[in-house]
Amino acid sequence: MTNFLGLRSWEDEGMAPDRGHRPATQSDVAREVGVSRTLVSFAFRGAPGVSEETKQAIFDAAKRLGYRPNAGAADLARKHRSAVGLYLMDIRNEVYADILSGVRIALPQNRNRMILSVSRSVDGVDPGALESLIEARVGIIIAATLLDSDEHVREMAQIVPLVSVTRPVEGVDSVYSDDAFGARAATEHLLNLGHTRIAHLAGPAHDGHIVRRQSYEQTMRDAGLTPQTLSAQDFTQEASERAAAELLDAADAPTAIFTHNDQFAMGVREAAHARGLSIPGDLSLVGYDNSRTARLHGIDLTSVDLHAVELGRIAGEVALARLNDPDAPMADRRLTPQLVVRSSTAPPQ
Incomplete structure (x- = not known):
């Protein structure tokens, strides 16, 4: 089975042993390798102090056992939310697929979960789509494109940090084209x-x-x-x-x-x-x-x-920077668009 990020679970590879209905834990991995559970936790968090050889042994054992880290639980343990929420106004419009591609370029693999939410309204206004990301306890939301007033966008950013893509909003991280x-x-x-x-x-x-x-x-x-x-x-x-x-x-x-x-x-x-x-x-x-x-x-x-892919890539970088430094100055990244002339225009008859 492939999830929406295109990743296959280790269970899909037929490597998870039979433990009844109980999923593998970090303690199971630790016993398999002969190390402490704390060291296993450090390895999956990318913390310093774990040798490459030990880290590889832990990952190999986890794959054999079918263990998958719980990113949400890890966030709670660190008292830090690492998940990135991505809101897209209209998945029928190819430009938002390009923005998604750019965001994925920016997010390090196996470091930040990305949770996708798409407006279900043909007029692009769907408060529930953003609320679902807030309820998912993401650390930051990349929003492309919000149709709310600037004041409302700023209010939402007080609940969860937000990067506004395709339109600038004063007082909010913004990545947009002119x-x-x-x-x-x-x-x-x-x-x-x-x-x-x-x-x-x-x-x-x-x-x-x-x-x-x-x-x-x-x-x-x-x-x-x-x-x-x-x-x-x-x-x-x-x-x-x-x-x-x-x-x-x-x-x-x-x-x-x-x-x-x-x-x-x-x-x-x-x-x-x-x-x-x-x-x-x-x-x-x-x-x-x-x-x-x-x-x-x-x-x-x-x-x-x-430059939609570039907008998404920069928005992803801005989001990661905001997660790392919540008190940094607000980003204002403006790209200059380019007219591409093709054969659909000509002098009038």
């Missing part, structure tokens, strides 16, 4: 191609999650043009397809659409195809995230790369 810069680059790219009827397909408005919309609107006004923003009802591709249909059926239909993310861009593609519109011949399209889908042949979506 969305204002990215949205401006996307909009200016379409303006430079000669488009004047540029629409923005935004997600539902939430505190801390409207910077891309604001930057697009300001860039349009700076160019002397009227912004045309429409919000999808939720963060699903189906919702973006319905909103795109409304834009494309309007009398002043846009010649270009900049979407909140790549998943929304796929909804626009579907709506355009249903109306016999070609991309980029009839409609230029820019997404955000530079997901794997954007890079597929036949899709070739112009998109803003927010």
